[in-house]
Amino acid sequence: AQSVSQHNHHVILSEAASLELGCNYSYGGTVNLFWYVQYPGQHLQLLLKYFSGDPLVKGIKGFEAEFIKSKFSFNLRKPSVQWSDTAEYFCAPCDTGGFKTIFGAGTRLFVKA
């Protein structure tokens, strides 16, 4: 069965610190990979996506993620976080065969100004 695990549920960082959020998924077939973000009081929105090709993908607001096929991982990174990055982040693999996107439990990031 398809599953996804996010390693950190709560992360607190100071501005300018580097960020890495872990995500591992389990699925035997072809998946597309997404990170979504939910800012306080706002709806979920796409941060970045990976379908194929270069395993290092860049998204909005300086975020990037690296797909490592052998580890079934799709970790999110940002070299220097800002206070405005305070939000909840969701890793979401999508089974392209059945079009079923499974969301991780989410990581709440709080950035101290």
Add this chain to the structure above:
Amino acid sequence: KAGVTQTPRYLIKTRGQQVTLSCSPISGHRSVSWYQQTPGQGLQFLFEYFSETQRNKGNFPGRFSGRQFSNSRSEMNVSTLELGDSALYLCASSIDRETGEAFFGQGTRLTVV
């Protein structure tokens, strides 16, 4: 262009009642997915519709049902409401069934008392 619209935004219902939530996808999007979001369980996949057909369903009881109309608008229905059904119900639309890239609405906050 207009985003995903969910109505109503807030609902209060009594145990045992039923409720219908509505979702209007982005124009041209034919796939609609529904999710239940709670603090304890995170985002749980309910079902996905494409061209009026339910193509995938999550692990929810039969009290949860949905449908999609020819204009891609979708409704979900919950019968015999229970206190545990209190949650934020999110609708997401996608332009196709292959990529999985989803655009989310603001959600309907359902409270069962």
